[in-house]
Amino acid sequence: MQDADLHETRHESPYLLINRAGRRAPMPVFPARNLWEPFAVPALPYREDSLAPVISAEAVALHYQEHYAKHVQNLNEQLRGSPYQYMQLEQILHNTRDEPAVSDLFSHAAQVWNHWFFWNSLRPGGGRPGGALAERIDADFGGFEDLRKELLRAALARFGSGWIWLVQEGGRLWVIKTIEADTPIVHGMRPLLTIDVWEHAYYLDYRHRRAEYTSALIDRLLNWKFAQKNFVA
Numbered sequence: 281m282q283d284a285d286l287h288e289t290r291h292e293s294p295y296l297l298i299n300r301a302g303r304r305a306p307m308p309v310f311p312a313r314n315l316w317e318p319f320a321v322p323a324l325p326y327r328e329d330s331l332a333p334v335i336s337a338e339a340v341a342l343h344y345q346e347h348y349a350k351h352v353q354n355l356n357e358q359l360r361g362s363p364y365q366y367m368q369l370e371q372i373l374h375n376t377r378d379e380p381a382v383s384d385l386f387s388h389a390a391q392v393w394n395h396w397f398f399w400n401s402l403r404p405g406g407g408r409p410g411g412a413l414a415e416r417i418d419a420d421f422g423g424f425e426d427l428r429k430e431l432l433r434a435a436l437a438r439f440g441s442g443w444i445w446l447v448q449e450g451g452r453l454w455v456i457k458t459i460e461a462d463t464p465i466v467h468g469m470r471p472l473l474t475i476d477v478w479e480h481a482y483y484l485d486y487r488h489r490r491a492e493y494t495s496a497l498i499d500r501l502l503n504w505k506f507a508q509k510n511f512v513a
């Protein structure tokens with residue numbers, strides 16, 4: 281399954297997903313809301329200008345304030361009066377993923393989740409994996425350099441818009457890519473990190489040069505402390 285597109289559907293309830301989490305590394309969960317209130321745009325975990333020069337302040341602002349906020353707004357509009365109105369985000373995703381009539385609602389919900397996870401997958405200065413996660417990367421990929429190549433290869437192979445993920449499933453790590461808004465949490469996988477490879481994520485700074493954007497992001501922005509938190513040793 282390594283580096284595979286996720287076309288097939290695998291049914292798991294959100295409860296199984298949560299139970300799988302274990303005590304040491306709870307499954308990443310979008311910030312809970314008061315269910316009688318609309319979703320708010322989660323705060324960025326850093327200043328908009330702190331990812332520069334890899335991602336400019338202008339590109340972060342456009343991505344966060346326009347693209348991301350619009351998904352939150354659309355999600356709230358489509359939730360109003362729907363059977364999913366009073367659910368947390370993960371429940372909405374699991375309940376709408378196989379419902380063609382609400383595919384737009386699913387896509388906005390998934391983009392809200394994916395972007396929240398993406399903002400947390402970055403940190404100014406980046407870093408390198410350590411501890412048990414580094415050992416697992418060595419065992420599953422042959423080393424960090426090989427994982428880096430795998431992430432880059434996936435980013436370039438992803439035709440059109442989507443996401444690149446480092447996920448944990450079945451006792452090992454995988455690099456996968458998802459199409460458009462699709463998200464690994466509805467496929468029963470535990471995400472550790474993600475890279476947004478929609479054009480809007482890099483076009484302002486890198487034009488069409490997705491490889492340059494992806495390698496800069498891997499080398500200088502990936503938040504391995506966040507990955508470590510999501511990883512189950």
Ligand SMILES: [Fe+2]
Pocket residue numbers: 343347395476478480481
């Ligand atoms: Fe994006």
